[in-house]
Amino acid sequence: MALIRSVFQDELDGVSQSLMDLTEMVAVSISKATESILNCDLKLAEEVIASDDTIDDFQHALDARIIDIIARQQPVASDLRALVTALRMSADLERMGDMSHHVAKITRLRHPDAAIPAELTASFKQMGEAAEKIARKTGSVIASRDTEVALQVEKDDDEMDKLHRQLIGTLVDPNWKHGVESAIDLTLLGRYYERYADHAVSVSRRVYYLVTGKYA
Amino acid sequence: MALIRSVFQDELDGVSQSLMDLTEMVAVSISKATESILNCDLKLAEEVIASDDTIDDFQHALDARIIDIIARQQPVASDLRALVTALRMSADLERMGDMSHHVAKITRLRHPDAAIPAELTASFKQMGEAAEKIARKTGSVIASRDTEVALQVEKDDDEMDKLHRQLIGTLVDPNWKHGVESAIDLTLLGRYYERYADHAVSVSRRVYYLVTGKYA
Numbered sequence A, B: 001m002a003l004i005r006s007v008f009q010d011e012l013d014g015v016s017q018s019l020m021d022l023t024e025m026v027a028v029s030i031s032k033a034t035e036s037i038l039n040c041d042l043k044l045a046e047e048v049i050a051s052d053d054t055i056d057d058f059q060h061a062l063d064a065r066i067i068d069i070i071a072r073q074q075p076v077a078s079d080l081r082a083l084v085t086a087l088r089m090s091a092d093l094e095r096m097g098d099m100s101h102h103v104a105k106i107t108r109l110r111h112p113d114a115a116i117p118a119e120l121t122a123s124f125k126q127m128g129e130a131a132e133k134i135a136r137k138t139g140s141v142i143a144s145r146d147t148e149v150a151l152q153v154e155k156d157d158d159e160m161d162k163l164h165r166q167l168i169g170t171l172v173d174p175n176w177k178h179g180v181e182s183a184i185d186l187t188l189l190g191r192y193y194e195r196y197a198d199h200a201v202s203v204s205r206r207v208y209y210l211v212t213g214k215y216a
Helices: A003-036 A042-073 A077-110 A116-145 A147-172 A180-213 B001-036 B042-073 B077-110 B118-144 B147-172 B179-212
Strands: none
Touching: A003 A042, A003 A077, A003 A116, A003 A180, A042 A077, A042 A180, A042 B077, A077 A180, A077 B077, A077 B147, A116 A180, A116 B118, A147 A180, A147 B179, A180 B118, A180 B147, A180 B179, B001 B077, B001 B118, B001 B179, B077 B179, B118 B147, B118 B179, B147 B179
16 A cells, blocks of 8 residues: 555656646746747747647646546545646646747747837846746746745736736837837737736646645 | 446536536626627626626536546546546636626726727627627537537637637728727737637537547
């Protein structure tokens, strides 16, 4: 019995490790997507677009593994809850990869033109950094199950929301001179970064709930 | 043993029924959200916003029930797969409710002004109808497990994508005269309808996969 528990524990640890790996993959993808859009780098954009398939495949394999563990080990109570939560976290992380992919597609759509006007590059640089930071912190929450860090992720998301509001403020300012098409691109880009961070918050909240049994 | 299977089958049927109920709730919510934004109807918008909590609570209760079924019945193979898929479908449906909620919030934000200029009301009416239709069809896919209808949902989504492209075309036309703020609202609204339909497609595809073991 002790041996079975131990194998099961190894499997749970393996799931956590894969969730951390997936988090790292989407942290890298948003970082590269941001770089691609700031530098109109088509090659990098294509790399991000291609890597989304890798992320999707990784998630599908992870989900299949989790379902297989449930089927074989027939866990109850907290172990089952942890595995179901892992499925939800992988869905959030996969969706973060989609957001990177969406950003990279705008780089490609506008190439060789810049999707982001010069006066907004600093703002998007900050959003990209905030997104990467929140993903990395989420990875450390999965690793450590540290509820304090999980709460910090909420604060990081407030920072992203603030950057997003500032962006919209710039777009609706009467002095906006880049026209409607650019404003549409930037509205969508802003939403992608905001959603990216929302999904990271969702992952952190799930860890918080697993550890404490309460909602953050 | 026959009795146990039968109770389990009742529980699975109950889950399907709840997914259909949830689908109906989000079909009603997008219908009302569309009506609220077309008629600048604040009362209706508030109703949609309030109903999102009901939808979320319904989903949480359903998910808890599904996890409880997995814990008690310890299903394997296709039964387990069906239950895990039900969790994913409920997440898609809950997200469709969020999209209705987002539409209603724009009604409220712009009230008593109209968020949608007169020349685009017909277009949003069509998107609202397409969204409601796709949700109802998705409900019938869950009920019937009819793979032909599941494939029709993909076509309905193509129709939504076409409406969405037409909308963006109108916004970026040099004759657009309603300014950037309006274009931002309409870009986000367009995305909410598009995402609503995407989630419905996702639900239909999951049913298709459960029935056929293949991706649509």
